[in-house]
Amino acid sequence: MTHRTRIKICGLTRDADVRAAVEAGADAIGFVLYPASPRAISLDRAAELAATLPPFVTPVGLFVNAGRDEIEAACAAIPTLLLQFHGDETPATCESFERPFIRAARMAPGFDLVDFALQYASAAALLLDAHVEGYGGGGKVFDWSLIPPSVPAPVVLSGGLNAANVGEGVLALRPWAVDVSSGVEQAKGIKDAGLIRRFCEAVREADARLEDAATR
Numbered sequence: 001m002t003h004r005t006r007i008k009i010c011g012l013t014r015d016a017d018v019r020a021a022v023e024a025g026a027d028a029i030g031f032v033l034y035p036a037s038p039r040a041i042s043l044d045r046a047a048e049l050a051a052t053l054p055p056f057v058t059p060v061g062l063f064v065n066a067g068r069d070e071i072e073a074a075c076a077a078i079p080t081l082l083l084q085f086h087g088d089e090t091p092a093t094c095e096s097f098e099r100p101f102i103r104a105a106r107m108a109p110g111f112d113l114v115d116f117a118l119q120y121a122s123a124a125a126l127l128l129d130a131h132v133e134g135y136g137g138g139g140k141v142f143d144w145s146l147i148p149p150s151v152p153a154p155v156v157l158s159g160g161l162n163a164a165n166v167g168e169g170v171l172a173l174r175p176w177a178v179d180v181s182s183g184v185e186q187a188k189g190i191k192d193a194g195l196i197r198r199f200c201e202a203v204r205e206a207d208a209r210l211e212d213a214a215t216r
């Protein structure tokens, strides 16, 4: 079976960057709806950008301990929105919106990812990120050896990825998807089309190497 690592590009704020990510082959586009982030955009702006996405490219709304009304407003404004909870949201809170969600896990020594995955068993995927100040978007790689051999959930590898290291991550961990923000930026929220392209190419090259190895 051909393995195709899905790609999420996060923290987009500009139309041209959304176009560049879609053209480079991104499967999901993340909009930061966390006001404290330097990449934050309004819900209206996220809805505008989401409306430009072609079929089969998923808008992802990123929240950190947001109020219920805020999340419900986002779901109403962007019906196809995939929710990403990146704060301290409980399983019950994540499940209460009755739509698919990604749950972020902030990886650190001693963190029990298997137990976390069992707690958030209804998550569509677990996004494994570094444990950084400000909850996320830190551009920091966590120790991948902290990931147990078997995680009972689709894994999105995240945290400090870029075109230079993502291939190694795909080959070593074979994640369901990868996610990047800082590694494809000129500045926070300002993406670089060339970096996006090279990131996606690196993922495709790693997938091809996995496919080649599997068919030998």
Ligand SMILES: O=C(O)c1ccccc1NCC(=O)[C@H](O)[C@H](O)COP(=O)(O)O
Pocket: 010, 011, 030, 032, 034, 037, 038, 039, 040, 062, 064, 086, 127, 129, 134, 135, 136, 137, 138, 139, 140, 158, 159, 160, 161, 179, 180, 181, 182, 183
């Ligand atoms: O992107 C942000 O500014 C952000 C702020 C607060 C919580 C989460 C945030 N981003 C979530 C993401 O999914 C990022 O892509 C992920 O943290 C990886 O970021 P990076 O290490 O910069 O690639």
